[in-house]
Amino acid sequence: MAQTTVVVPEVGMTAATPTACPCPGSLFPYPPPRAGMAVSRKCLRAAQAELGAGMLSGLVESMRASSPTHARAAAALAAGVDDEHAAWMARHPSALGKFEEIVAASKGKQIVMFLDYDGTLSPIVDDPDAAFMSETVSHSPPLFTLLPAVVFIVPAMHLCSVLTTCEHVINFLIWNEQMRMAVRSVAKHFPTAIVSGRCRDKVFEFVKLAELYYAGSHGMDIKGPAKSSKSKAKGVLFQPASEFLPMIEEVHQRLIEETKHVAGAKVENNKFCVSVHFRCVDEKSWGALAETVKGVMREYPKLRMSQGRMVFEVRPTIKWDKGKALEFLLESLGFADCPNVLPVYIGDDRTDEDAFKVLRRRGQGVGILVSKHPKDTSASFSLQEPAEVMEFLLRLVEWKQLSRARLRLRRQADA
Numbered sequence: 244m245a246q247t248t249v250v251v252p253e254v255g256m257t258a259a260t261p262t263a264c265p266c267p268g269s270l271f272p273y274p275p276p277r278a279g280m281a282v283s284r285k286c287l288r289a290a291q292a293e294l295g296a297g298m299l300s301g302l303v304e305s306m307r308a309s310s311p312t313h314a315r316a317a318a319a320l321a322a323g324v325d326d327e328h329a330a331w332m333a334r335h336p337s338a339l340g341k342f343e344e345i346v347a348a349s350k351g352k353q354i355v356m357f358l359d360y361d362g363t364l365s366p367i368v369d370d371p372d373a374a375f376m377s378e379t380v381s382h383s384p385p386l387f388t389l390l391p392a393v394v395f396i397v398p399a400m401h402l403c404s405v406l407t408t409c410e411h412v413i414n415f416l417i418w419n420e421q422m423r424m425a426v427r428s429v430a431k432h433f434p435t436a437i438v439s440g441r442c443r444d445k446v447f448e449f450v451k452l453a454e455l456y457y458a459g460s461h462g463m464d465i466k467g468p469a470k471s472s473k474s475k476a477k478g479v480l481f482q483p484a485s486e487f488l489p490m491i492e493e494v495h496q497r498l499i500e501e502t503k504h505v506a507g508a509k510v511e512n513n514k515f516c517v518s519v520h521f522r523c524v525d526e527k528s529w530g531a532l533a534e535t536v537k538g539v540m541r542e543y544p545k546l547r548m549s550q551g552r553m554v555f556e557v558r559p560t561i562k563w564d565k566g567k568a569l570e571f572l573l574e575s576l577g578f579a580d581c582p583n584v585l586p587v588y589i590g591d592d593r594t595d596e597d598a599f600k601v602l603r604r605r606g607q608g609v610g611i612l613v614s615k616h617p618k619d620t621s622a623s624f625s626l627q628e629p630a631e632v633m634e635f636l637l638r639l640v641e642w643k644q645l646s647r648a649r650l651r652l653r654r655q656a657d658a
């Protein structure tokens with residue numbers, strides 16, 4: 244994944260080479276031929292149509308590849324790409340396996356944690372509104388709504404499947420609360436930021452930890468912790484795309500309107516950007532959806548489209564991304580050009596690549612990609628899934644507590 248954003252024309256360019264045009268010379272001269280040159284309008288139109296179709300098929304290919312949970316990725320794995328996987332793991336070893344190396348690199352440095360949300364702290368689920376870290380009372384259905392289920396449906400179900408469902412629900416609740424505890428513990432020891440494509444308020448609703456920094460809308464909406472009075476960046480608020488708010492609201496409405504005929508498509512307003520989800524769209528309709536979204540995008544040249552995990556991300560063309568947000572937060576925390584800081588960034592998506600690249604460019608910090616499958620990445624390490632992210636965070640806390648205890652003992656011994 245060398246490119247962090249999938250800009251539509253680039254995808255298509257690699258996907259198709261038109262062949263049917265009989266005109267002499269290059270089929271797609273750039274800049275386009277002036278009047279009087281040996282390419283007829285008809286010929287050019289035919290070629291452009293073909294190029295458009297190529298772009299679209301390229302885009303659909305890219306949609307297919309956009310989630311490692313996609314059946315194709317599983318099939319590829321089953322088809323025996325073990326060697327490729329092993330080679331990839333050698334280049335991006337497990338951050339758990341290399342834990343000692345990672346903490347050794349932090350000697351004398353302040354670790355600053357950056358955590359993506361979806362796919363990193365929360366497992367990927369079909370419904371973006373249900374990507375909880377923890378179930379809360381407000382998300383639970385009122386008890387009386389469960390009554391019909393209890394009276395009519397439950398007796399019809401096999402007791403065993405009821406128990407299994409209950410067990411899954413309980414495991415889910417326990418696991419998610421554990422993740423919140425892990426993030427809370429990490430934040431006690433290291434400044435910690437959540438960097439997400441979601442709108443800041445929504446990601447806060449999921450995480451519910453006031454002591455963290457939040458960078459929502461792919462870093463375009465940054466806020467420091469409300470609570471901690473010790474924090475250097477307390478109360479910081481940075482919104483570099485605020486002038487785009489009316490346009491984003493408009494494109495959000497347009498996208499809802501234009502995609503309403505595509506069953507399963509979901510448009511999510513993330514304040515400074517908009518997500519168009521296709522996880523629940525039948526693959527046969529992906530082309531139509533891509534064409535629709537592209538059509539709307541043509542009307543908004545100040546917006547661009549990138550692609551995440553089964554989602555199109557529409558956002559302002561400003562030069563701001565998760566990497567810039569990482570740098571902004573480091574600066575706000577007083578670590579600009581500071582050699583004594585070790586930023587650790589954990590993320591699973593294409594948009595996280597901007598942050599991994601910043602760490603590479605700075606020659607500083609640890610980039611960890613969350614993925615079970617080989618992907619092009621600028622991250623140095625990998626973790627397979629959110630459960631491993633939690634394990635990594637807990638080990639970090641344990642290591643910090645141990646090193647503090649050791650330091651205390653050494654001081655006592657010296658005194």
Ligand SMILES: O=P(O)(O)OC[C@H]1O[C@H](O[C@H]2O[C@H](CO)[C@@H](O)[C@H](O)[C@H]2O)[C@H](O)[C@@H](O)[C@@H]1O
Nearest residue numbers: 360361367368369371374439440518522552554
């Ligand atoms: O930067 P992130 O925190 O990773 O946010 C990126 C997008 O995440 C969400 O979508 C993804 O997760 C959904 C829930 O698991 C899943 O259904 C969807 O297919 C994924 O793309 C979120 O809904 C988007 O708004 C974010 O932009």
